[in-house]
Amino acid sequence: MDNNVIKESYLSYRPCDIMVCVMARLIENNNTVFHGVSSHMPMIATVLAKATHAPDAVHLNIPGGVDPEVTTLQKYTSAGSELTQGSVCDFPLSDIFDLSMRGGLDVAFLSGIQFDNKGNVNASVIGDYHKPKVRMPGGAGSAVLIPTAKRAIIWRTKHDKRTFVPKVDFVTTRGNIDKIVTPLCVFKMHKGELLLDSIHPTSSIEEISENTGFDIRYIELKYTKVPTETEMRALIRIDPQDYRNIEFEKK
Amino acid sequence: MSKLMNIQSAIALIENGNTVGIGGNVLHRAPMALVREMIRQQKRKLKIIKTAGAMDVDMLCFGECVESVDAGFISYESEFSLADHYRKAVQEGKVKANEHACYTVMSALRAAVYGIPFMPVHGLMEGDLIEVNDYFTRINDPFSNEQVTVVKAIRPDVTIIHVQEADENGNAIMYGPKFDDILLAKAAKKVIISAENIVEESRFRLSREKADIPHFMVSAVVHIKKGAAPCSCAEHYDIDRQSILDFKALKDKEQLAHYLTQYEKADCR
Numbered sequence: 001m002d003n004n005v006i007k008e009s010y011l012s013y014r015p016c017d018i019m020v021c022v023m024a025r026l027i028e029n030n031n032t033v034f035h036g037v038s039s040h041m042p043m044i045a046t047v048l049a050k051a052t053h054a055p056d057a058v059h060l061n062i063p064g065g066v067d068p069e070v071t072t073l074q075k076y077t078s079a080g081s082e083l084t085q086g087s088v089c090d091f092p093l094s095d096i097f098d099l100s101m102r103g104g105l106d107v108a109f110l111s112g113i114q115f116d117n118k119g120n121v122n123a124s125v126i127g128d129y130h131k132p133k134v135r136m137p138g139g140a141g142s143a144v145l146i147p148t149a150k151r152a153i154i155w156r157t158k159h160d161k162r163t164f165v166p167k168v169d170f171v172t173t174r175g176n177i178d179k180i181v182t183p184l185c186v187f188k189m190h191k192g193e194l195l196l197d198s199i200h201p202t203s204s205i206e207e208i209s210e211n212t213g214f215d216i217r218y219i220e221l222k223y224t225k226v227p228t229e230t231e232m233r234a235l236i237r238i239d240p241q242d243y244r245n246i247e248f249e250k251k
Numbered sequence: 252m253s254k255l256m257n258i259q260s261a262i263a264l265i266e267n268g269n270t271v272g273i274g275g276n277v278l279h280r281a282p283m284a285l286v287r288e289m290i291r292q293q294k295r296k297l298k299i300i301k302t303a304g305a306m307d308v309d310m311l312c313f314g315e316c317v318e319s320v321d322a323g324f325i326s327y328e329s330e331f332s333l334a335d336h337y338r339k340a341v342q343e344g345k346v347k348a349n350e351h352a353c354y355t356v357m358s359a360l361r362a363a364v365y366g367i368p369f370m371p372v373h374g375l376m377e378g379d380l381i382e383v384n385d386y387f388t389r390i391n392d393p394f395s396n397e398q399v400t401v402v403k404a405i406r407p408d409v410t411i412i413h414v415q416e417a418d419e420n421g422n423a424i425m426y427g428p429k430f431d432d433i434l435l436a437k438a439a440k441k442v443i444i445s446a447e448n449i450v451e452e453s454r455f456r457l458s459r460e461k462a463d464i465p466h467f468m469v470s471a472v473v474h475i476k477k478g479a480a481p482c483s484c485a486e487h488y489d490i491d492r493q494s495i496l497d498f499k500a501l502k503d504k505e506q507l508a509h510y511l512t513q514y515e516k517a518d519c520r
Contacts, residue, residue: 036303036324037276037277037303037324037326037328038326038328038329040329062276062303062428062430063276063279063427063428063430064428064429075329075330076278076327076328076329076330076331076490076492077277077278077279077328077329077330077483078328078329079276079277079279079303079328079428080279080428080483081279081427081428081483081485081486084427084428090429092428092429092430092431093276093302093353093357093430093431094354094357094431094434097353097354097357100374101354101372101373101374121378124350124380129350129379129383130383131344132341132342132348133342134338134342135337135338135341135342135348137324137325137326137333137334138322138323138324138325138326138348138350138351139323139324139350139352140303140323140324140352140353141323141352141353141354142352143351143352143355143374143375143377143378143380144352144354144355144372144373144374144375145352145354145374146374146377147374147376147377148373148374170379171377171378171379172350172378172379172380173377173378173380174377174378175377176377246329246330247329
């Protein structure tokens with residue numbers, strides 16, 4: 001999208017804007033926050049949180065930058081040396097994992113290919129593990145970070161019946177999920193079950209039901225808070241190239 | 252003792268069937284020139300070790316050099332999508348995908364570094380990876396008698412790394428992110444280094460900034476400008492988008508051979 005168009009219409013938001021703002025708001029001030037490879041949306045959400053309500057959140061990443069002063073994001077990577085620029089310390093990935101193992105990582109942003117309503121995550125294969133129909137990239141850190149991070153937040157830009165399934169083909173990891181953020185809604189784990197937490201104002205409960213392979217259950221029906229003008233202005237400044245939308249462009 | 256040699260002699264140190272650790276992370280500072288030479292020398296049945304790999308592992312699978320891949324993640328990132336040759340090779344049963352969490356690769360390498368047969372890893376208790384892979388299991392903690400999950404040590408026969416600077420003895424330094432390269436080097440029996448620049452040993456002796464990898468662990472040093480290209484090398488160059496796209500568009504082994512030829516002069520000077 002043309003930058004000028006975004007600038008002129010900072011109050012018109014897309015699912016990618018809502019998703020990034022939701023992820024940013026889930027970061028609390030002073031939280032230690034990690035995102036990995038192929039993670040433009042959480043990378044931008046972390047920078048957004050630090051620029052708005054959570055200035056003391058600690059941004060951790062694969063190249064090992066601690067609170068980098070990110071001036072130029074890269075389109076092709078969320079693990080490049082730009083995330084060490086202006087950083088105060090080298091804290092490489094192995095240190096971040098160690099931190100999570102001993103209970104010191106507050107937020108880990110992760111993804112996957114399939115999810116079911118028991119909180120099972122599949123990032124490994126479609127079909128049999130040893131003779132897969134489709135070999136996926138793999139869970140990267142998920143298998144050890146989802147069980148150990150204080151809050152594991154998942155984002156997925158596909159919300160359809162192949163993604164949200166009655167039962168995943170393979171359990172890469174399970175359980176300790178805080179939220180799942182999609183283009184249609186936010187899910188939360190509640191007593192071992194994935195429940196609808198909020199509906200994005202750009203979607204509806206009907207659309208969510210039609211695109212989810214398990215029954216939608218909720219405690220209270222509510223809408224996701226829309227991005228504020230402050231958030232949208234900060235987003236456009238942080239991400240002028242609109243990389244928060246690249247996962248949608250691919251489709 | 253100088254270990255400076257040409258790329259052919261360096262890669263000749265790798266034998267078919269070796270376990271090979273590869274430095275860098277996704278498209279960053281991957282030792283691509285060394286990888287290309289492994290394909291030219293038609294290495295076979297290699298067991299590849301990497302935390303998060305992309306073009307390096309994809310190309311080695313395309314070149315039919317690989318028997319298995321132990322890794323947490325094999326894919327290009329957002330812009331360049333999936334590692335198609337790796338996926339195809341796994342789906343056709345030609346390559347065994349040993350899925351780890353990136354951390355379990357590190358833990359397996361740490362076990363090798365410490366000279367012990369396995370390493371406890373927290374967090375693996377959940378999920379199926381521990382059930383389907385023979386390199387993970389559960390043991391009793393002899394102190395508390397509670398169960399802990401463990402990963403088997405991985406000791407690469409050879410680790411290949413691309414760095415910005417090395418001296419001819421093998422002292423090597425990386426600028427920018429170092430990823431898991433030092434761990435991969437310490438865990439391995441042999442280390443092959445390619446370097447953008449060959450510097451004098453005094454560059455380390457007289458500087459506050461010391462080498463990351465000491466000479467006595469290194470078996471070969473190769474001077475290769477743009478040795479990580481088309482991947483990035485911090486402070487030297489960013490990715491070569493067109494070359495990555497060209498590679499991803501290759502259809503067969505003849506086209507791959509032609510693609511490798513384009514780099515041959517730079518790699519093998």
